[in-house]
Amino acid sequence: MRTKIWMASGAVVVVALGAVLFVGGNDKKSPAATDTSNVKQLVQEYSSSSMKDLSASITSEQLIVTDSNNQSTKYDLPKDEFFVSIAPYVKNTHPCATHSLTGCQGELTEQTFDVYVEDTAGNVIVDQTMKSQSNGFIDLWLPRDKKYNVTIEQDGVKAKAALSTFKSDNTCVTTMQLVESI
Incomplete structure (x- = not known):
């Protein structure tokens, strides 16, 4: 043998x-900063609450996971994609800039929305029906270093926002209030 x-x-x-x-x-002490092969899967697992480490947050460049011993592991995000998590709301929201995958809670959990994202040149990036997660957020991976117009719609109410995916931009968007379309 x-x-x-x-x-x-x-x-x-x-x-x-x-x-x-x-x-x-x-x-956990091995350097993970250069391994981006599974980072999108890790982000999804933390967002969907299937992983139970103490905390996980995501900046424009890294996923940062801190365990119960206060040990942090950092994972670089893909160089060509930017993570943004959007919590559309009707009445309740919270201020946020850096998304906590394990701590942020949106108002509208596990609900279906029509999500439309186009860049400033009019190219459609996302045009699909998506379901918010148990934390009330819709996670998107968008091309980096661009500006976008985002529309989220549900049952005749709509939210619109201009977003961008540059290094200094927020990964948590909690300002998209659904209102009656005019």
């Missing part, structure tokens, strides 16, 4: 007879 052993991302990988066994876990 041939056996090979590798170290991968802080885990020991053993291959024997065509089977792969993972021994150990992801070493």
Whole structure:
């Protein structure tokens, strides 16, 4: 029987007879800042509340996860995509700039919205029906370094906003109030 052993991302990988066994876990102290391969999946897991670390927030450049021992792990976001999370609301909102994937709570949870995003040249980036998550937010990945017009609509009420995806821009948008269309 041939056996090979590798170290991968802080885990020991053993291959024997065509089977792969993972021994150990992801070493939280290993640098993750250059690994963007799974960052979008991690963001989705934290947004949907399926992961239970102490906190996870997202800036224009990094996902920052802090565990119960106050140890932070930072993950670089893709260089060509910008994360923004929008909480459309009717009555209740909160001020926010940097989105907390594990702490921000929007008013309209698990509801369906028509989401339309176009850039300033009129190119349609998003035109689909989307459901807000259990935290009341709609997560979007948009091309970086551009300006956009966003419209969110539900049952005859609408919110419009101009957003941009530059390095200094917010990742949390809580200012889109749904109002009657005129």
